[in-house]
Amino acid sequence: MDDKPGPGPVSETSEFLFSFGVIADIQYADLEDGYNFQGNRRRYYRHSLLHLQGAIEHWNTEGSPPRCVLQLGDIIDGYNAQYKASEKSLELVMNTFQMLKVPVHHTWGNHEFYNFSRNYLTNSKLNTKFLEDQIVHHPETVPSENYYAYHFVPFPQFRFILLDAYDLSVLGVDQSSAKYQQCLKILKGHNPNSELNSPQGLSEPQFVQFNGGFSQEQLNWLNEVLTFSDTNQEKVVIVR
DSSP: OOOOOOOOSOOTTOOOOOOOEEEOOOOBOSSOOEEOTTSOSEEOTTTHHHHHHHHHHHHHHOSSOOSOEEEOSOOBOTHHHHTTOHHHHHHHHHHHHTTOSSOEEEOOOHHHHHHSOHHHHHTSTTOOGGGOOOOTTOGGGSOOTTSOOEEEEEETTEEEEEOOTTSBOSTTSOTTSHHHHHHHHHHHHHOOOSSTTOOTTOSSTTOSTTOOBOOHHHHHHHHHHHHHHHHTTOEEEEEO
């Protein structure tokens, strides 16, 4: 038996600073329940909107409201593209988010790219880059337009860095583009399977078509922001 003491309750003298909400994989679609790609997990496509509404009601009525909400991607399901319902479903979910009384920061997952091109997402309400923090006299902390990433400060001395996990991906980009060819070469260099969504036999199972990666350009930018935060003794949360 382990006699080591547990972490115990938070001390009554601990100071509450702030909170933030997190929601992910809403994957809304106006469809009956179904299953995931592997067929082992049930998905409640239509009812997912009710869960979102419940979460928003909870955040809106908290005694100390969250400073912001992080939406971690897959806001609508890929099935919407098959039924040509992508824009309609996204509008419905985004209208629901308008009930939220605090800012929401959106990240992009594979289901965003099943439904939309990167160019579409950049010009949509899922681009919340306008909420970024501008660090005066530190241009190295300004992200490039080549990827969707930014940082913000929900509370003094806390910096959240939102990253583009599909910066390198075959999803959402024109197949005739140099970026697509570059990403396809990387993918096939690590995944010899004819079905590129299959990790079968891979020692690095992350190299599948529905995943993405970070370019060196984005990693260099991240390093600059982390260096700034370290110099200024900020605590950092990575959002992806």
